[in-house]
Amino acid sequence: MKITKDEVLYVANLARLDVDKVLIDKFAGQIGTILEYVDTLKSVDTQGVTPTSHAIFLTNAFREDDEKQSVDSDSALSNAPEKEDGNFIVPKVINS
Amino acid sequence: MKLYELTIKKAHMLLKKKEISSQELTRAVFDRIDAVEKHVGAYITLDSEMALAQAKIADKEISRGNILPLTGIPLAIKDLICTKGLRTTCASRILENFVPPYDATVVKKLKTQGAVIVGKANMDEFAMGSSNEHSAIKLTHNPWDLTRIPGGSSGGSAAAVAADMCIGSLGSDTGGSIRQPASHCGVVGMKPTYGRVSRFGLVAFASSLDQIGPLTKDVTDCAMLMNVISGYDSADSTSVPEDVPDYTSFLKDDLKGMVVGIPKEYSAAKGLDPDVSDAVKHAVEKIQAMGAGCVEVSLPHTEHAVAAYYVIAPSEASSNLARYDGVKYGYRDKNKKSLMEMYKSTRSRGFGPEVQRRIILGTYSLSAGYYDAYYGKASQVRTLIIEDFKNAFESCDVILSPVAPTPAFKIGEMVDDPLTMYLSDVFTLSANLAGIPGISVPCGFSSKGLPIGLQMMAKHFEEGKLFKVAYNFEQATDFHKKKPNL
Numbered sequence: 001m002k003i004t005k006d007e008v009l010y011v012a013n014l015a016r017l018d019v020d021k022v023l024i025d026k027f028a029g030q031i032g033t034i035l036e037y038v039d040t041l042k043s044v045d046t047q048g049v050t051p052t053s054h055a056i057f058l059t060n061a062f063r064e065d066d067e068k069q070s071v072d073s074d075s076a077l078s079n080a081p082e083k084e085d086g087n088f089i090v091p092k093v094i095n096s
Numbered sequence: 097m098k099l100y101e102l103t104i105k106k107a108h109m110l111l112k113k114k115e116i117s118s119q120e121l122t123r124a125v126f127d128r129i130d131a132v133e134k135h136v137g138a139y140i141t142l143d144s145e146m147a148l149a150q151a152k153i154a155d156k157e158i159s160r161g162n163i164l165p166l167t168g169i170p171l172a173i174k175d176l177i178c179t180k181g182l183r184t185t186c187a188s189r190i191l192e193n194f195v196p197p198y199d200a201t202v203v204k205k206l207k208t209q210g211a212v213i214v215g216k217a218n219m220d221e222f223a224m225g226s227s228n229e230h231s232a233i234k235l236t237h238n239p240w241d242l243t244r245i246p247g248g249s250s251g252g253s254a255a256a257v258a259a260d261m262c263i264g265s266l267g268s269d270t271g272g273s274i275r276q277p278a279s280h281c282g283v284v285g286m287k288p289t290y291g292r293v294s295r296f297g298l299v300a301f302a303s304s305l306d307q308i309g310p311l312t313k314d315v316t317d318c319a320m321l322m323n324v325i326s327g328y329d330s331a332d333s334t335s336v337p338e339d340v341p342d343y344t345s346f347l348k349d350d351l352k353g354m355v356v357g358i359p360k361e362y363s364a365a366k367g368l369d370p371d372v373s374d375a376v377k378h379a380v381e382k383i384q385a386m387g388a389g390c391v392e393v394s395l396p397h398t399e400h401a402v403a404a405y406y407v408i409a410p411s412e413a414s415s416n417l418a419r420y421d422g423v424k425y426g427y428r429d430k431n432k433k434s435l436m437e438m439y440k441s442t443r444s445r446g447f448g449p450e451v452q453r454r455i456i457l458g459t460y461s462l463s464a465g466y467y468d469a470y471y472g473k474a475s476q477v478r479t480l481i482i483e484d485f486k487n488a489f490e491s492c493d494v495i496l497s498p499v500a501p502t503p504a505f506k507i508g509e510m511v512d513d514p515l516t517m518y519l520s521d522v523f524t525l526s527a528n529l530a531g532i533p534g535i536s537v538p539c540g541f542s543s544k545g546l547p548i549g550l551q552m553m554a555k556h557f558e559e560g561k562l563f564k565v566a567y568n569f570e571q572a573t574d575f576h577k578k579k580p581n582l
Contacts, residue, residue: 015459018440051475055531056291061333075197079425
């Protein structure tokens with residue numbers, strides 16, 4: 001197999017996903033098949049080829065550093081699952 | 097003719113002459129939705145009250161003599177383009193109740209024209225899919241055959257236009273997501289040059305590939321929508337400060353001097369349906385008969401495009417989708433006590449299987465030890481694909497090809513076979529990798545009566561040439577006038 005169950009679990013953890021135990025075999029199989037297909041790229045000679053991360057040749061998109069109206073705090077918080085006094089609430093991070 | 101069957105151009109002329117009002121037109125569209133939406137399922141959210149209020153304002157402006165090309169025209173918006181105060185779900189559980197506090201730039205532009213927003217169209221979750229079967233909210237059915245998929249990911253936008261449940265719509269295209277559903281539903285769909293249309297307010301999937309574009313009943317309407325949504329936007333640092341021509345000025349009856357290119361690798365593509373191959377062949381002959389020259393061109397790296405794309409797009413997605421952490425917006429699993437458990441549970445419950453598959457694939461491609469072999473290699477192949485197009489466009493103005501290798505497939509047929517589904521994007525995703533514009537126009541029907549699209553691609557910012565060839569082809573055919581029986 002191209003990718004093992006443990007590797008999928010390891011990568012899922014990096015991506016902060018808790019993959020369902022029932023799904024894991026299916027996922028490993030499907031991702032393995034895709035990776036095997038992607039391996040066909042190895043046959044392409046890319047010696048000395050510059051990689052492209054962006055298809056339009058724009059560099060340095062500058063603009064004036066002007067003060068502009070932005071979304072106000074109430075709007076920014078309007079979709080928060082939990083909020084209090086203008087802040088986002090998260091589970092406790094530091095244990096005393 | 098029923099009002100809901102009107103094109104943007106015809107509706108605009110009737111509104112201008114005050115023969116109809118926007119409220120009548122909008123009501124007609126909602127009556128049509130009442131009649132056929134239960135079969136098609138194109139919309140996630142509809143807001144008739146808001147739409148009619150916008151129509152009323154449009155009518156008031158028109159009565160004062162203030163009419164712009166889209167004033168009072170009812171349009172559908174793909175549900176990953178932010179609409180202020182109107183739920184925008186991305187067809188995902190994780191954003192099911194998300195109400196954007198601002199409008200995307202394209203929506204702002206439509207509203208400035210006085211357009212009417214009918215509702216938000218269904219799609220594959222986070223635009224990841226070619227069938228709309230990955231929507232976490234609902235299934236959309238192809239108006240031409242309700243047992244088949246409408247294509248994806250802008251399947252709702254295409255089906256809504258085909259079923260006359262809006263006058264035109266906006267979608268987004270990352271690997272064919274406008275052109276492929278347009279082809280499957282028998283409508284016109286354009287993916288503009290990367291940077292032509294602002295992505296501000298478009299929920300990101302793969303930022304170097306995503307573009308917003310129109311889906312319409314004909315080529316003229318597509319040019320009219322492009323005129324409004326195109327242009328530089330300082331809020332999108334990848335939008336390009338290039339002048340926008342009047343795209344309707346390219347809608348002229350003359351193909352003399354134009355040269356179309358036929359990529360030899362495309363006709364050799366595996367799994368090309370004979371009906372699709374015949375329809376495209378006839379279309380090429382027709383375009384030649386109208387005076388265009390025709391040459392064979394070569395895109396030698398075509399066979400590697402799908403592999404390169406399915407490394408690059410998931411890599412970008414895995415990074416973009418890191419923002420869904422249950423803190424700032426969207427779903428949160430509130431039962432988890434630690435931050436890490438909350439993140440993981442929120443994301444695993446909030447994202448559907450295809451999205452999770454692509455996040456894992458992308459994270460793997462970017463992870464230590466694999467980056468050079470996967471993301472690095474794919475980015476180099478991307479350069480070779482761009483060079484292929486550069487070379488091909490030295491001998492032709494527009495490249496012609498199929499959009500999808502087959503007509504719309506049956507719902508459920510490929511849902512558990514992601515690689516086969518990915519391979520069906522072979523003709524469309526190269527344009528995203530290269531950043532060039534592409535359009536799908538109806539060019540025939542299969543033996544089962546399913547629509548088939550013809551793809552045209554041009555150099556960066558040469559949408560005008562696409563409009564010219566597409567318009568001439570459309571004038572000489574009547575495929576775009578056929579309607580599904582609903």
